[in-house]
Amino acid sequence: MIRVTGLDIIFGKGTPLEKRALRGVDLTVPDHQFVSVIGSNGAGKSTLLAAIAGDVLPETGKIEIGGQDVSRLPTAIRAAKVARVFQDPLAGSCGRLTIEENLAIAAARGRRRGLGLAISRSRRDLFRQRLAELGLGLENRLDDQMALLSGGQRQALALVMATLSDADVLLLDEHTAALDPAMAEFVLDLTRRVVGERKVATLMVTHSMRQALDLGDRTVMLHEGKIILDVAGDERASLDVEDLIHMFRKVRGQDIDDDSLLIE
Numbered sequence: 001m002i003r004v005t006g007l008d009i010i011f012g013k014g015t016p017l018e019k020r021a022l023r024g025v026d027l028t029v030p031d032h033q034f035v036s037v038i039g040s041n042g043a044g045k046s047t048l049l050a051a052i053a054g055d056v057l058p059e060t061g062k063i064e065i066g067g068q069d070v071s072r073l074p075t076a077i078r079a080a081k082v083a084r085v086f087q088d089p090l091a092g093s094c095g096r097l098t099i100e101e102n103l104a105i106a107a108a109r110g111r112r113r114g115l116g117l118a119i120s121r122s123r124r125d126l127f128r129q130r131l132a133e134l135g136l137g138l139e140n141r142l143d144d145q146m147a148l149l150s151g152g153q154r155q156a157l158a159l160v161m162a163t164l165s166d167a168d169v170l171l172l173d174e175h176t177a178a179l180d181p182a183m184a185e186f187v188l189d190l191t192r193r194v195v196g197e198r199k200v201a202t203l204m205v206t207h208s209m210r211q212a213l214d215l216g217d218r219t220v221m222l223h224e225g226k227i228i229l230d231v232a233g234d235e236r237a238s239l240d241v242e243d244l245i246h247m248f249r250k251v252r253g254q255d256i257d258d259d260s261l262l263i264e
């Protein structure tokens, strides 16, 4: 579970460029819940994920993961609890290492084991099995360098890596935005499957209103560092993109910037 309470994040405090990116954000995500996060440019979506991962520390407020207060813990210490997939397919894995080595590092995250032990035969079988489930033929390429894979293959791998760890939290930051439409659809389907199986507390940032309603079981909209909409259950199920736009306008009294929020 993730519990964020009264979270304020300020960049460049005391400088002319001071920016209050999050303002008193409260958000609790239970273990099984998949939350899509939407909002226009600069709304604070990535900052929220970065704060949960530990890349930025709160000015005020608290972040708890699995019941532990991690507010002041650095990213490296939180890594065992937090799995992430970034927009840039190159960011989540090491191109110079093999597929197997990348998977072994992911599997060893948060565990007191060396890489050597991590690459045992049974582990290799597990990796093969997980890769075979993707249907991309990667189970036969364990010794290939990660750099040889396409962006979509790397994102799919990043999701598999996320499931190999015992993380309590999965953070997806526009993880399909850099992919071509067919690959993006594949990775989104995989995301649904992975989150469904792992039942991990998941936050997915997207610019697509359609994705925000189609994936997961709750949609949160951020604007200027605040949560302005939070819908789940029957209310969410009955919404379409037009409703979401209408709700945004009602709350903010302004038009959505169509350049930053994709209607479809």
Ligand SMILES: Nc1ncnc2c1ncn2[C@@H]1O[C@H](COP(=O)(O)OP(=O)(O)OP(=O)(O)O)[C@@H](O)[C@H]1O
Binding pocket: 011, 012, 019, 020, 021, 039, 040, 041, 042, 043, 044, 045, 046, 047, 048
């Ligand atoms: N490292 C930083 N230093 C200074 N300001 C920052 C930093 N990171 C983000 N900001 C500012 O904080 C605000 C929120 O940024 P953030 O990246 O979280 O928005 P976002 O909702 O993810 O936007 P986008 O959809 O454009 O990625 C923006 O005004 C941004 O310019």
